[in-house]
Amino acid sequence: MFCSHCGQELKEGGKFCPRCGAPVDPAAGAGFSTGYQKMNPGPQGAVMKKGVSPAVAAVIIGVILVCIAGAVFMAYFLFFRNTYKTPIKNLVKVMEDQDTDAALALIPERYLKVMEGVTGMDSDELADMLEDELISGFDEYTGDIKVDYDIGDARDLTDSEVQSLESDYMGYLGDIEDAKEVEFSYEMYVDGELRDSGEDEQLTVIKLDGKWYLNPGDM
Structure with missing residues:
Protein backbone atom coordinates (compact mmCIF):
# COMPACT_ATOMS: atom_id res chain seq x y z
CA MET A 1 0.00 0.00 0.00
CA PHE A 2 1.22 3.53 -0.83
CA CYS A 3 0.55 7.01 0.55
CA SER A 4 -2.13 8.76 -1.54
CA HIS A 5 -0.33 12.08 -0.99
CA CYS A 6 3.36 11.45 -1.73
CA GLY A 7 3.51 7.82 -2.90
CA GLN A 8 5.67 6.55 -0.04
CA GLU A 9 5.28 2.82 0.56
CA LEU A 10 3.46 2.32 3.88
CA LYS A 11 3.82 -0.29 6.53
CA GLU A 12 0.76 -2.40 7.08
CA GLY A 13 -1.35 -1.07 9.94
CA GLY A 14 0.26 2.41 9.99
CA LYS A 15 -2.07 5.41 10.50
CA PHE A 16 0.25 8.16 9.20
CA CYS A 17 2.73 8.37 6.34
CA PRO A 18 6.34 8.25 7.68
CA ARG A 19 7.47 10.70 4.95
CA CYS A 20 4.80 13.43 4.72
CA GLY A 21 2.71 12.70 7.82
CA ALA A 22 -0.57 12.50 5.90
CA PRO A 23 -3.31 10.27 7.41
CA VAL A 24 -3.46 6.86 5.84
CA ASP A 25 -6.54 6.18 3.69
CA PRO A 26 -6.53 2.42 3.13
CA ALA A 27 -8.98 2.58 0.22
CA ALA A 28 -7.10 5.28 -1.74
CA GLY A 29 -3.56 4.13 -0.92
CA ALA A 30 -4.05 0.58 -2.14
CA GLY A 31 -4.46 1.55 -5.76
CA PHE A 32 -2.03 4.46 -5.95
CA SER A 33 0.63 2.69 -7.98
CA THR A 34 -1.73 1.66 -10.78
CA GLY A 35 -0.32 2.86 -14.16
CA TYR A 36 2.93 4.15 -12.60
CA GLN A 37 6.35 2.76 -11.87
CA LYS A 38 7.48 2.66 -8.22
CA MET A 39 7.99 6.08 -6.69
CA ASN A 40 11.48 7.61 -6.80
CA PRO A 41 12.98 7.79 -3.28
CA GLY A 42 14.32 11.24 -4.20
CA PRO A 43 12.58 14.61 -3.62
CA GLN A 44 9.09 14.54 -2.15
CA GLY A 45 6.41 13.87 -4.73
CA ALA A 46 8.89 13.11 -7.56
CA VAL A 47 7.73 10.34 -9.90
CA MET A 48 9.98 8.18 -12.10
CA LYS A 49 9.08 8.80 -15.73
CA LYS A 50 8.26 5.95 -18.03
CA GLY A 51 11.03 4.87 -20.45
CA VAL A 52 11.07 6.20 -24.04
CA SER A 53 9.41 3.80 -26.45
CA PRO A 54 11.62 2.05 -29.08
CA ALA A 55 9.82 3.88 -31.89
CA VAL A 56 10.51 7.31 -30.35
CA ALA A 57 14.13 6.32 -29.63
CA ALA A 58 14.58 5.26 -33.28
CA VAL A 59 13.27 8.62 -34.47
CA ILE A 60 15.62 10.51 -32.12
CA ILE A 61 18.63 8.45 -33.27
CA GLY A 62 17.64 9.00 -36.90
CA VAL A 63 17.47 12.77 -36.40
CA ILE A 64 20.89 12.76 -34.70
CA LEU A 65 22.42 10.75 -37.57
CA VAL A 66 20.91 13.11 -40.15
CA CYS A 67 22.35 16.11 -38.27
CA ILE A 68 25.80 14.49 -38.16
CA ALA A 69 25.67 13.64 -41.87
CA GLY A 70 24.60 17.21 -42.62
CA ALA A 71 27.49 18.62 -40.61
CA VAL A 72 29.98 16.38 -42.45
CA PHE A 73 28.52 17.43 -45.81
CA MET A 74 28.70 21.11 -44.91
CA ALA A 75 32.33 20.74 -43.79
CA TYR A 76 33.18 19.07 -47.10
CA PHE A 77 31.21 21.64 -49.07
CA LEU A 78 32.95 24.56 -47.35
CA PHE A 79 36.51 23.27 -47.25
CA PHE A 80 36.98 20.56 -49.87
CA ARG A 81 34.64 21.34 -52.74
CA ASN A 82 36.07 21.84 -56.22
CA THR A 83 35.73 25.45 -57.42
CA TYR A 84 37.48 27.54 -60.05
CA LYS A 85 40.03 28.46 -57.37
Whole structure:
Protein backbone atom coordinates (compact mmCIF):
# COMPACT_ATOMS: atom_id res chain seq x y z
CA MET A 1 0.00 0.00 0.00
CA PHE A 2 1.22 3.53 -0.83
CA CYS A 3 0.55 7.01 0.55
CA SER A 4 -2.13 8.76 -1.54
CA HIS A 5 -0.33 12.08 -0.99
CA CYS A 6 3.36 11.45 -1.73
CA GLY A 7 3.51 7.82 -2.90
CA GLN A 8 5.67 6.55 -0.04
CA GLU A 9 5.28 2.82 0.56
CA LEU A 10 3.46 2.32 3.88
CA LYS A 11 3.82 -0.29 6.53
CA GLU A 12 0.76 -2.40 7.08
CA GLY A 13 -1.35 -1.07 9.94
CA GLY A 14 0.26 2.41 9.99
CA LYS A 15 -2.07 5.41 10.50
CA PHE A 16 0.25 8.16 9.20
CA CYS A 17 2.73 8.37 6.34
CA PRO A 18 6.34 8.25 7.68
CA ARG A 19 7.47 10.70 4.95
CA CYS A 20 4.80 13.43 4.72
CA GLY A 21 2.71 12.70 7.82
CA ALA A 22 -0.57 12.50 5.90
CA PRO A 23 -3.31 10.27 7.41
CA VAL A 24 -3.46 6.86 5.84
CA ASP A 25 -6.54 6.18 3.69
CA PRO A 26 -6.53 2.42 3.13
CA ALA A 27 -8.98 2.58 0.22
CA ALA A 28 -7.10 5.28 -1.74
CA GLY A 29 -3.56 4.13 -0.92
CA ALA A 30 -4.05 0.58 -2.14
CA GLY A 31 -4.46 1.55 -5.76
CA PHE A 32 -2.03 4.46 -5.95
CA SER A 33 0.63 2.69 -7.98
CA THR A 34 -1.73 1.66 -10.78
CA GLY A 35 -0.32 2.86 -14.16
CA TYR A 36 2.93 4.15 -12.60
CA GLN A 37 6.35 2.76 -11.87
CA LYS A 38 7.48 2.66 -8.22
CA MET A 39 7.99 6.08 -6.69
CA ASN A 40 11.48 7.61 -6.80
CA PRO A 41 12.98 7.79 -3.28
CA GLY A 42 14.32 11.24 -4.20
CA PRO A 43 12.58 14.61 -3.62
CA GLN A 44 9.09 14.54 -2.15
CA GLY A 45 6.41 13.87 -4.73
CA ALA A 46 8.89 13.11 -7.56
CA VAL A 47 7.73 10.34 -9.90
CA MET A 48 9.98 8.18 -12.10
CA LYS A 49 9.08 8.80 -15.73
CA LYS A 50 8.26 5.95 -18.03
CA GLY A 51 11.03 4.87 -20.45
CA VAL A 52 11.07 6.20 -24.04
CA SER A 53 9.41 3.80 -26.45
CA PRO A 54 11.62 2.05 -29.08
CA ALA A 55 9.82 3.88 -31.89
CA VAL A 56 10.51 7.31 -30.35
CA ALA A 57 14.13 6.32 -29.63
CA ALA A 58 14.58 5.26 -33.28
CA VAL A 59 13.27 8.62 -34.47
CA ILE A 60 15.62 10.51 -32.12
CA ILE A 61 18.63 8.45 -33.27
CA GLY A 62 17.64 9.00 -36.90
CA VAL A 63 17.47 12.77 -36.40
CA ILE A 64 20.89 12.76 -34.70
CA LEU A 65 22.42 10.75 -37.57
CA VAL A 66 20.91 13.11 -40.15
CA CYS A 67 22.35 16.11 -38.27
CA ILE A 68 25.80 14.49 -38.16
CA ALA A 69 25.67 13.64 -41.87
CA GLY A 70 24.60 17.21 -42.62
CA ALA A 71 27.49 18.62 -40.61
CA VAL A 72 29.98 16.38 -42.45
CA PHE A 73 28.52 17.43 -45.81
CA MET A 74 28.70 21.11 -44.91
CA ALA A 75 32.33 20.74 -43.79
CA TYR A 76 33.18 19.07 -47.10
CA PHE A 77 31.21 21.64 -49.07
CA LEU A 78 32.95 24.56 -47.35
CA PHE A 79 36.51 23.27 -47.25
CA PHE A 80 36.98 20.56 -49.87
CA ARG A 81 34.64 21.34 -52.74
CA ASN A 82 36.07 21.84 -56.22
CA THR A 83 35.73 25.45 -57.42
CA TYR A 84 37.48 27.54 -60.05
CA LYS A 85 40.03 28.46 -57.37
CA THR A 86 40.96 24.82 -56.72
CA PRO A 87 43.45 24.40 -59.61
CA ILE A 88 45.17 27.67 -58.64
CA LYS A 89 45.57 26.43 -55.08
CA ASN A 90 47.00 23.19 -56.49
CA LEU A 91 49.40 25.28 -58.56
CA VAL A 92 50.66 26.94 -55.37
CA LYS A 93 51.07 23.51 -53.78
CA VAL A 94 53.17 22.43 -56.76
CA MET A 95 55.34 25.55 -56.40
CA GLU A 96 55.87 24.99 -52.68
CA ASP A 97 56.24 21.20 -52.51
CA GLN A 98 56.83 20.08 -56.13
CA ASP A 99 53.87 17.78 -55.42
CA THR A 100 53.36 15.42 -58.38
CA ASP A 101 49.79 14.50 -57.40
CA ALA A 102 48.85 18.19 -57.18
CA ALA A 103 50.49 18.73 -60.58
CA LEU A 104 48.49 15.89 -62.14
CA ALA A 105 45.32 17.35 -60.60
CA LEU A 106 45.93 20.51 -62.67
CA ILE A 107 45.59 18.60 -65.94
CA PRO A 108 42.22 17.43 -67.31
CA GLU A 109 41.91 13.64 -67.21
CA ARG A 110 40.84 13.59 -70.86
CA TYR A 111 44.00 15.47 -71.80
CA LEU A 112 46.12 12.92 -69.90
CA LYS A 113 44.42 10.11 -71.85
CA VAL A 114 45.32 11.85 -75.10
CA MET A 115 48.93 12.25 -73.92
CA GLU A 116 49.07 8.53 -73.09
CA GLY A 117 47.93 7.72 -76.61
CA VAL A 118 50.32 10.15 -78.30
CA THR A 119 53.42 9.33 -76.22
CA GLY A 120 52.77 5.63 -75.68
CA MET A 121 53.35 6.13 -71.94
CA ASP A 122 51.02 4.86 -69.25
CA SER A 123 49.80 7.01 -66.35
CA ASP A 124 52.68 5.99 -64.05
CA GLU A 125 55.29 6.85 -66.68
CA LEU A 126 53.65 10.23 -67.28
CA ALA A 127 53.69 10.90 -63.53
CA ASP A 128 57.40 10.01 -63.36
CA MET A 129 58.16 12.30 -66.30
CA LEU A 130 56.20 15.14 -64.70
CA GLU A 131 58.03 14.63 -61.40
CA ASP A 132 61.39 14.85 -63.20
CA GLU A 133 60.29 18.08 -64.90
CA LEU A 134 59.22 19.58 -61.57
CA ILE A 135 62.52 18.69 -59.89
CA SER A 136 64.60 20.15 -62.72
CA GLY A 137 62.39 23.24 -62.94
CA PHE A 138 62.99 24.06 -59.27
CA ASP A 139 66.70 23.23 -59.15
CA GLU A 140 67.59 26.88 -58.61
CA TYR A 141 65.19 27.20 -55.67
CA THR A 142 66.91 25.09 -53.04
CA GLY A 143 65.50 25.50 -49.56
CA ASP A 144 62.16 26.01 -47.83
CA ILE A 145 59.73 27.50 -50.37
CA LYS A 146 56.76 29.56 -49.23
CA VAL A 147 54.32 31.23 -51.62
CA ASP A 148 52.14 34.17 -50.62
CA TYR A 149 49.40 34.53 -53.22
CA ASP A 150 46.16 36.27 -54.03
CA ILE A 151 43.37 35.10 -56.33
CA GLY A 152 41.84 38.22 -57.81
CA ASP A 153 38.91 38.95 -60.09
CA ALA A 154 37.50 36.26 -62.36
CA ARG A 155 35.91 36.86 -65.75
CA ASP A 156 33.59 34.37 -67.43
CA LEU A 157 34.77 33.52 -70.92
CA THR A 158 32.26 34.21 -73.68
CA ASP A 159 30.67 31.39 -75.65
CA SER A 160 32.89 32.17 -78.64
CA GLU A 161 36.02 32.08 -76.43
CA VAL A 162 34.98 28.71 -75.02
CA GLN A 163 34.36 27.38 -78.53
CA SER A 164 37.80 28.63 -79.55
CA LEU A 165 39.37 26.70 -76.65
CA GLU A 166 37.52 23.55 -77.68
CA SER A 167 38.81 24.02 -81.25
CA ASP A 168 42.38 24.46 -80.00
CA TYR A 169 42.28 20.92 -78.67
CA MET A 170 40.50 19.55 -81.76
CA GLY A 171 37.65 18.29 -79.64
CA TYR A 172 39.85 16.05 -77.47
CA LEU A 173 38.59 17.76 -74.32
CA GLY A 174 34.95 17.44 -75.33
CA ASP A 175 32.47 20.09 -74.25
CA ILE A 176 33.89 22.64 -71.82
CA GLU A 177 31.15 23.28 -69.24
CA ASP A 178 32.53 26.60 -68.00
CA ALA A 179 35.70 28.66 -68.28
CA LYS A 180 37.10 31.71 -66.50
CA GLU A 181 40.04 34.05 -66.76
CA VAL A 182 41.39 34.61 -63.26
CA GLU A 183 43.88 37.16 -61.91
CA PHE A 184 46.70 35.57 -59.93
CA SER A 185 49.42 37.42 -57.99
CA TYR A 186 52.17 35.77 -55.97
CA GLU A 187 55.47 36.20 -54.16
CA MET A 188 57.72 33.18 -53.76
CA TYR A 189 60.15 33.10 -50.85
CA VAL A 190 63.05 30.66 -50.45
CA ASP A 191 64.28 30.43 -46.86
CA GLY A 192 62.56 33.75 -46.19
CA GLU A 193 64.16 35.56 -49.16
CA LEU A 194 61.98 36.86 -52.01
CA ARG A 195 63.09 35.02 -55.16
CA ASP A 196 60.23 35.37 -57.63
CA SER A 197 56.94 37.22 -58.03
CA GLY A 198 54.12 37.92 -60.43
CA GLU A 199 51.29 40.46 -60.38
CA ASP A 200 47.83 40.14 -61.91
CA GLU A 201 48.85 37.27 -64.16
CA GLN A 202 45.95 35.90 -66.18
CA LEU A 203 45.24 32.20 -65.77
CA THR A 204 42.50 30.38 -67.65
CA VAL A 205 40.64 27.65 -65.77
CA ILE A 206 38.19 25.27 -67.41
CA LYS A 207 35.46 23.00 -66.06
CA LEU A 208 35.14 19.47 -67.40
CA ASP A 209 32.93 16.71 -65.97
CA GLY A 210 32.17 18.86 -62.92
CA LYS A 211 35.84 19.55 -62.03
CA TRP A 212 38.01 22.60 -62.57
CA TYR A 213 41.46 22.45 -64.18
CA LEU A 214 44.11 24.81 -65.48
CA ASN A 215 43.94 25.30 -69.20
CA PRO A 216 46.71 22.97 -70.48
CA GLY A 217 47.81 25.73 -72.84
CA ASP A 218 48.76 27.91 -69.83
CA MET A 219 51.18 25.32 -68.47
